[in-house]
Amino acid sequence: MDIARQIKEIAEQSGFLEEGFLDTRRLTFYPEIRRICEENTCRNYGTSWACPPAIGTIEACKERVMQYDTMLLLSRKYTLEDSFDFEGMQDGLFDFKKTIDVFDRKIRDILTDYLLLSNEGCGKCAVCTYPHAPCRFPETLHHALEGYGFIVSELAKEAGVPTTARIP
Numbered sequence: 001m002d003i004a005r006q007i008k009e010i011a012e013q014s015g016f017l018e019e020g021f022l023d024t025r026r027l028t029f030y031p032e033i034r035r036i037c038e039e040n041t042c043r044n045y046g047t048s049w050a051c052p053p054a055i056g057t058i059e060a061c062k063e064r065v066m067q068y069d070t071m072l073l074l075s076r077k078y079t080l081e082d083s084f085d086f087e088g089m090q091d092g093l094f095d096f097k098k099t100i101d102v103f104d105r106k107i108r109d110i111l112t113d114y115l116l117l118s119n120e121g122c123g124k125c126a127v128c129t130y131p132h133a134p135c136r137f138p139e140t141l142h143h144a145l146e147g148y149g150f151i152v153s154e155l156a157k158e159a160g161v162p163t164t165a166r167i168p
């Protein structure tokens with residue numbers, strides 16, 4: 001089985017619903033998205049080693065990503081009661097992080113060098129060490145995708161991963 005098929009199988013075994021590959025040469029790193037981080041709309045800015053400013057400048061993030069030829073985008077599906085279901089959103093946010101951790105443990109069997117980003121914030125520890133001491137779990141620290149200046153819907157379109165949301 002080729003490596004791409006193996007990676008997709010591991011993603012599905014980990015709990016992801018859809019996966020799609022992208023050529024990193026086609027990626028755009030938007031400074032505007034980083035500026036949204038800096039406005040702290042999500043309240044994660046400067047609160048952990050997973051988000052800006054700890055992850056470095058957008059140029060540093062780009063340099064990190066461009067060491068690789070291919071990006072794999074992963075998705076899961078969550079059902080919300082309505083557009084005010086903040087508890088459901090929080091549950092989804094942390095469930096996605098857990099699924100990324102499962103994938104990380106499994107993918108190590110076949111890949112030795114990769115960069116695995118996750119969704120916003122970290123949340124592994126009750127109180128983060130940032131900025132006074134190093135991360136307690138650097139081997140499982142996954143930077144936030146949004147902090148790299150990506151528009152997730154754009155990545156999904158390029159990767160052929162559906163993002164349709166329907167609020168009842």
Ligand code: SF4
Nearest residue numbers: 049122125128135136
């Ligand atoms: S793993 Fe803990 S110390 Fe490291 S960034 Fe996350 S919350 Fe902070």
